[in-house]
Amino acid sequence: MNSIFLRIYGGMLGVLVLVALLGVLTLHLVNAVRADQYREQLAHGTFTLMADNLRGMNDIERTRALAVWERLLGIPLTLQTAEHAHLDGSARNRLSRGQVVVEQTGPHAAQVFREVEPGLSGNPSSGLLLTGEVRQISEQLARATIFLLLDELVRLPVDEQPARLEALRQSKGFGFDMQLIRLENLDVDDDQRRRIDEGDTVMALGKGGDSIRVLSGVGETPWVLEIGPLFQMNPYPPELLILITFLGLCLIGLVVYLLVRRLEHRLRGLEAAATQIAQGSLETRVPVASAGAGADSVGRLASAFNGMAEHLQRSLMIQRELVRAVSHELRTPVARLRFGLEMINDATTPEARHKYMVGMDSDIQDLDKLVDEMLTYARLEQGAPTLNFQRIDLD
Structure with missing residues (x-):
């Protein structure tokens, strides 16, 4: 991409x-x-x-x-x-x-x-x-658990049964709550209360409707054994979903950071190269990645930057060579002009002065040509020169 x-x-x-x-x-x-x-x-x-x-x-x-x-x-x-x-x-x-x-x-x-x-x-x-x-x-499994517990409780006096039930819950490792409640304190309807009083085992829904309670009377005692509430396993607990979401967001953030970090590293390379060129290091270039990674926007920017740096370095080198060459070429007509001025002061006849004046005029024309060549080169460096078209009769 x-x-x-x-x-x-x-x-x-x-x-x-x-x-x-x-x-x-x-x-x-x-x-x-x-x-x-x-x-x-x-x-x-x-x-x-x-x-x-x-x-x-x-x-x-x-x-x-x-x-x-x-x-x-x-x-x-x-x-x-x-x-x-x-x-x-x-x-x-x-x-x-x-x-x-x-x-x-x-x-x-x-x-x-x-x-x-x-x-x-x-x-x-x-x-x-x-x-x-x-x-x-099935419901039969819950009834059997009730029967096994009642078989343990009926052997003890009524007052010792709650403590025995709690000891059984802890020692046997029951994974749900169990308690003994008096019949008059139960939160059940009249029909369920009657069935419990008749010795039947009753399964009632919890208050939230998401659990069940198993109820059964304990023989001739005033106690009712309550097991539960028993909740069905929730396959999507909020804690687990929050944890998975948090880990997913962390993974997404890590990948985005790695993607942006690579882009930021390449842009920092461009910034460092531009700073070095501004300080005079014209040979600085930005490393361009392989063809796959160098074909994106940053890769094209790096290639354009290197082309600009190359052109700038070449232009400055040519300009320095031109200045050295022009300086050398200017010395000759300037020296002749200085010599002509000295000879005019020493000339005794008008013909000699005229001769030296003609020579000085030729030197000035040479200087004009050098200046014109420098201006023409400057126009060429700025771009294509302006062309003035004229009609010429070839007959």
Whole structure:
């Protein structure tokens, strides 16, 4: 591109496209990580509670518990070794640290793993894992979490249940809020209040309409267990969009700075050359870039500047040579004039004086010719001389 502005605008357009692509790719990658964390956050508390309960059971009790939990959750639950789970090293390390691992197997399906028993020191892959096949997120999963929590709470006196619930939330790592509220203090309508009083599990929308709450009564106690609000993962959080926009603007500003910096560097070269010529360094020239970069406006300006400097240097050199030549040529007629004047003073006859006067007149004519030649050269330096056309009869 020979135009500087087209080059800058083309660069900005290319950067905008690149920033848009990088922004979409970054958003996709970040959302993939956030989705994994979101799923693990929702599943952590429930699967940790089940794994901790299985740890103290024998094989028969574990089989019965898994059968009950399968009916509650509506998903198949199995116990398998880490070797048969085919997990990578990173997932195994996270399981050994007590975390829940969620491996997505489809658009709405995933496998959930939680370590029940650690592997032997020499064979870490022998650890026992609780595995759940979640085919889709449903209301039944929330009901099962309610059931597991109620099973822990009903064993304690009423006054100790809020403290126990808070201890479970912290120790099991539930990724959502849980609290016990008295029925009369609940923000629900009459129909939902009646269903809770009858022992049903109720799912209610949050005040903003962007979340849900799961409510269930705690046996014969005055408490109602509330889980939530549970928010759906926002794929476009304002903080992430602001960060991507800020980084994109920084990248655009950097590219524009690099484009303008190169142009400014070339203009500074022109300025430095002009300053050196003004100081008398007539041999100074502006370096011209290659044909691709030198064909733009600044490149053409540099070429014109070099041509001007070349012409100026040549004109001054010719002028100096002319002045030296004219000075030498003027000396001869001036010397003859001085000699003629001396001879006139010494002449004794009118004929001798006339002879010397004629010679002096010839010297003056030579001086006139030299002056005419200098004026003609000056006109030639200024441009084409003015031509006066006249008709001549050739007959």
